[in-house]
Amino acid sequence: MKLSIIIPVYNVRQWLEDTVNSVLNQTFRDFELILVDDGASDGSAELCDAFAAVDSRVRVIHQENAGVSAARNAGLNAARGEFVGWVDSDDIIEADMFQRMLLLAEKYEADIVQCQHDRLGALNAAPRSDKTEILDGADFVRRMFTKQGGEYTNQVALWSKIYRAELWEDIRFPAGHVYEDEMQTYKVCLKAAKIVETKDILYHYVKRENSIITGESHKKMLDKQKALADRLAYLPVKMPEMEAICAQTFLGFSKNILCQMYRQDDAQAVQQGIDLLLQNMGTMKKYASKYDKFYLLRLKRKKGKQWVLSNDFEPIQKMIRRIKGCK
Numbered sequence: 001m002k003l004s005i006i007i008p009v010y011n012v013r014q015w016l017e018d019t020v021n022s023v024l025n026q027t028f029r030d031f032e033l034i035l036v037d038d039g040a041s042d043g044s045a046e047l048c049d050a051f052a053a054v055d056s057r058v059r060v061i062h063q064e065n066a067g068v069s070a071a072r073n074a075g076l077n078a079a080r081g082e083f084v085g086w087v088d089s090d091d092i093i094e095a096d097m098f099q100r101m102l103l104l105a106e107k108y109e110a111d112i113v114q115c116q117h118d119r120l121g122a123l124n125a126a127p128r129s130d131k132t133e134i135l136d137g138a139d140f141v142r143r144m145f146t147k148q149g150g151e152y153t154n155q156v157a158l159w160s161k162i163y164r165a166e167l168w169e170d171i172r173f174p175a176g177h178v179y180e181d182e183m184q185t186y187k188v189c190l191k192a193a194k195i196v197e198t199k200d201i202l203y204h205y206v207k208r209e210n211s212i213i214t215g216e217s218h219k220k221m222l223d224k225q226k227a228l229a230d231r232l233a234y235l236p237v238k239m240p241e242m243e244a245i246c247a248q249t250f251l252g253f254s255k256n257i258l259c260q261m262y263r264q265d266d267a268q269a270v271q272q273g274i275d276l277l278l279q280n281m282g283t284m285k286k287y288a289s290k291y292d293k294f295y296l297l298r299l300k301r302k303k304g305k306q307w308v309l310s311n312d313f314e315p316i317q318k319m320i321r322r323i324k325g326c327k
Contacts, residue, residue, distance in 0.1 A: 003031035003098060003162070004081030007089050008071035009048060010038040015090035015206070020051055022092045024058075028099035033058045034075045039065030044089075069173035069180045072158075076168055084165050086158040090206050097202035101162050104196045108134060111192035114161045117203035129199040137192040138239060144186055145235075145245055156185050160203055167191050178220050182227035190238055218269040221257040222276075228253055229276055232283060247287040250280065255295070274299050 005023055009016060023033055035048040037060060045062060052058040061074050076084070083102065087093060101113040135143070144156055155161075158181045167188045173180040189195065228250040236243035254277045261269045277284070277299065284296055 001030060001032055001081045002102065003028070003083045003085060004034060004075075004079035004165070005031055005085045005087060005098070006034045006036065006072065006075030006079065007087050008036050008038055008068050008075065009040055009044050009089050010065070010068070010071070011040050011042045011044060012089040013040075013043040013047060016044055016047055019087060019089055019091060020047075020058075022095070023087060024051070024055055025095055026093075026098050027096045028102060029057075031057060031098065032079075032081060034078055035060045036071040036075045037062045038068065038071040039063065067176050067178075069177055070175050072180065073172045073175070076172065079165060081165060083162045084168060085162040088159055088205075091159065092204040092206065094202045094204075098162065100198065100200060100202065104132065104198060105162065108132075108194060108196045110134075110194045110196040111137075111164045111167060112140075112161055112189060112195040114155065114195065114197045115200055115202040116198070117155070117157075117160050117205050118201050119205050119207055129201075131199040133197045133199075135195050135197065137190045137195060140192070140195045140197075141186045141189050141235070142239065142242065144189070145231075145242065145249070157181055157205075158185055159205075161185075163188060164192075177223045177226065179224045179227045182224060183230050186231070187234065218257075218261050218264075218266050221261065222269060222272055225250070225254055225257060225273060225276055229280060232280060243283070244287045247280075247283050251277070251284050251288060251292060255292075 007019065007023070012019075020033070020035070033051075033055075035051065035058060037045040037048050048058075048060045052060045059078065061078060063071070063074060072086075083105065085098060085101075097115065101115060104110065104113045171184055171188055173184055177183070228246070232243075232246040232250050235246055254273060258270055258273045258277075261273065277296070281296060281300065285293055288296060
């Protein structure tokens, strides 16, 4: 079998049918579609079974609710294809998406192929492009986390790519966490000898108000902070030149969420965020500005729960810079 397509499913009955039909109507036919029901209670599970009853390419895994990472892992464990692809349960793909990407994989003997996406959800609205670019894994990841023209060129998202299945042999998603692609996609890409990027828009990302990522709870904020901390610990070991970017991204995000959580009077979440920030103090100090070093010092001295708000006030920052400049 050439391709395994994995869709985690949890309470998406309203959109699931359109998503699955966009996969089953692919011009490429040699694939299995693995629907992982993560304990859905809105009729999504029954709809998955209905698709399996009429199309032999559909396999359904039912499990108790354990989160999207566990659902992705269940799909990976069951996958039998030479390549693996992902689709989120409320998105739509072009009818020839996987055919075009697999042809590129074959033509260039690529380990990963990435396409472009939009958020319009209008099929066939995007102009087609035959442009491609070929990179090794390290160059691809470097561009994933380095802005060009104000934008990140390569997407950290799982769903814009197909991967040779063996790249996932020793990689699974951290159970109980969202932002699971932030933690693992770049690690898979680093293992690739050759990655082909097509400029063709083949994936239509639909942003829903109640999606897993859209609702930014404090747990989700902390999950992303953990993902950035994991990147800071992992990526510079493979690519030392990326340490500064990883450190600055982690520090900037941490300061922002600490301020938000403090304003919403969530002392426990603030302390968790401070603890993770201080665990990486040594690396932070190497790349922090004078003000950020003072900010970190205040957190370390246990005055951080109040001090996190200072990130919001430019006059305080100016005053601190003036004081530091006099010393």
